[in-house]
Amino acid sequence: MHVSFSLATALGLVGVLAGSAAAHPPPPPTGQTWQSIPELSDEFNGTSLDAARWRPGPPATSTYRYWAGPAPGAFQANNVSVHDGSLWLRSTLIDKAAPIPTNDPSKRWIGTACVSSITRAASFGYYEARIRGSQLPVLSSFWMQNDASEIDVQEGVGMPKEHSPGRVMLSTTHIFLNGKPGGGSNDRPKSQVTKMDTPLTEWHTYGVWWKDPETIIYYLDDHEVARQAPNGAIDKPMFMFFDTEQHHMRLPTAAELNDESANAMQVDWVRSYSLKQ
Numbered sequence: 001m002h003v004s005f006s007l008a009t010a011l012g013l014v015g016v017l018a019g020s021a022a023a024h025p026p027p028p029p030t031g032q033t034w035q036s037i038p039e040l041s042d043e044f045n046g047t048s049l050d051a052a053r054w055r056p057g058p059p060a061t062s063t064y065r066y067w068a069g070p071a072p073g074a075f076q077a078n079n080v081s082v083h084d085g086s087l088w089l090r091s092t093l094i095d096k097a098a099p100i101p102t103n104d105p106s107k108r109w110i111g112t113a114c115v116s117s118i119t120r121a122a123s124f125g126y127y128e129a130r131i132r133g134s135q136l137p138v139l140s141s142f143w144m145q146n147d148a149s150e151i152d153v154q155e156g157v158g159m160p161k162e163h164s165p166g167r168v169m170l171s172t173t174h175i176f177l178n179g180k181p182g183g184g185s186n187d188r189p190k191s192q193v194t195k196m197d198t199p200l201t202e203w204h205t206y207g208v209w210w211k212d213p214e215t216i217i218y219y220l221d222d223h224e225v226a227r228q229a230p231n232g233a234i235d236k237p238m239f240m241f242f243d244t245e246q247h248h249m250r251l252p253t254a255a256e257l258n259d260e261s262a263n264a265m266q267v268d269w270v271r272s273y274s275l276k277q
Contacts, residue, residue, distance in 0.1 A: 087266065141156075171218045
């Protein structure tokens, strides 16, 4: 996932209503119906991650090796769990006994978390997830990606400032010019910031209708909040992701990372749909 908060904060804000537990796809086009995509739908009511649908880390592909998350974070499989009706993605200290490095930004000392779909099953359709963001200064994110493009439904920071919870839904499309995810000159992003009436550390439903290669529609708590025409066609199947990342923001303290009442992003459910005649 490739996020630019300097870009995002320069964009306009759109106010929307506060969260609700109920969610459903938008009305389908005339003559069509929504049909569930089982590979990308889960209520997370078990006691472990469904290995037929998800892996506790980034995808394994033959094209390139996915990253481990941005430093000073690194994805840790043991930070992913399923219990109490939710998928949990924690951010922790990698080594509780080691001193926190302060002079080496490349040192990885924060354990973050990533869950990705086993298959590239996401294509044109509607995707929604009910999420409560981490209360730490990390991204709590819901997104999709292939070698050529990416759709970030939500990239929000739970506690960007101490004791000041985040209230931003950042939604971005990316076009990768050389067929390999990455930032810089390779990337053609387009972002939209939606101001949330309640913190993202409370439960919200985030959705996206990937309507066609040039039309991406974002939803927050059943309300359409933005439409985007990406900087290129998005037309190839994608992996789905949930993750936490430490990404150019206030560093969490050891106490915050050790606080299990605050250090987790939770996913209550994810539901995915394609259109059928």
